[in-house]
Amino acid sequence: MVKKTKEEALETRNLLLDTAECVFNQKGVSGTTLADIASAAGVTRGAIYWHFKNKADLFEAMCERVRLPMETMIAAGAEDGVADPMGELRKTVDYFFLKVATDLHHHRVFDILFNKCEFVEQLGPIIDRDARVREAFRERFERTFANAVRLGQLPASTNVPLAVNAYLSYTKGIMRSWLLEPESFDLHRDGMRMMDGFFDMLGSSTALRD
Amino acid sequence: MVKKTKEEALETRNLLLDTAECVFNQKGVSGTTLADIASAAGVTRGAIYWHFKNKADLFEAMCERVRLPMETMIAAGAEDGVADPMGELRKTVDYFFLKVATDLHHHRVFDILFNKCEFVEQLGPIIDRDARVREAFRERFERTFANAVRLGQLPASTNVPLAVNAYLSYTKGIMRSWLLEPESFDLHRDGMRMMDGFFDMLGSSTALRD
């Protein structure tokens, strides 16, 4: 075929990433071959091997497209959230739910990460990366919850680590439920109602206090 | 090799299922070959192909060993739970958490189902089965929540379908969090504290009411 201009090459790269999202979603990560993606994208495996080292590299690049905006959002929230920690926690889930519900890329990639790939050592760097991100999130939220306690937004006896675990479990649980059955409820509207119930609980129930 | 007696044959079958749990857990379902399982069990693929049709059949049998006790427990709870619906809901999670936290088979299999396998059409009957089970659970819990409202255990304006989604999302979220990081909290003790917070919330917060 003809040689493409740099812009066209970048287009095919994005096309490959878009196509990978769809095919991974349909057949699972380990269930799809590079030939599947290539044919679905209307190219050959040569194109894939030019832009990416292998399937793992392609998968990582696909994740990166949605991970970066997420992490920058988190980093941004950490700055201006000190005055209103609980408000920041609410904003964070709100952003996540809205993003996944409205942006197809986020929808597909999170669906893949939650339900269409196997979290085993084989993924290597993905797992490590994910573990580090989880740890960073946990630390970040621990500080936020601690700030909320300090500012009187939460009861002084709140068990912060437990509350963080509950917060993470609930948000991910809602996310995963919706990804498995998007028709069963509205992620943004109903999901935030659930989270508001959670935030109410932190103030009223003694279950997560020492 | 020698021909085994019927009992010995059943032992190797169970050995294969046990080994499959471990290997699937380490390398993921699609990442493990039947040769992996065979060598880990100290037999050859011939043994596997004698007891099971193929990998999917082995996987299904492995799931069945934990699914059956679960479903009978659910069915039993449906009988004597009509007098105290909320108590039944609590008992159900309590049983789940305790079982997964203490029984290695349940721990491994749920870990596989949650994190180490791809929920795509390829699994075929597993997916269908799971969808039917989910639907049955949802109906069951919808009735239970409705009973709780009728008996005055929950506010009359409670949005039952939303509450059910919240209940399912929370329990599964807690389960999954713990399976990913078993050291981060105690599934039974802390998990039930989280759920108690949830039950408190249903009575105090207006977030899940109409």
Place this chain on the structure above:
DNA sequence: TTAATCATACATTCATGTATGTATAATTGA
């Protein structure tokens, strides 16, 4: 002229499924 952007062709590995072999438990018949 060179190097980028793929398509094409080829070699290799690897998992699967099946066919066959084998030794013995289980069963049958007298």
Place this chain on the structure above:
DNA sequence: TCAATTATACATACATGAATGTATGATTAA
């Protein structure tokens, strides 16, 4: 009861297809 037969419970060997990675070719932007 005891050989003779049969079916069981695997191990071994083989054929097949499929996915991967690489090497090479072709065309044209730079």
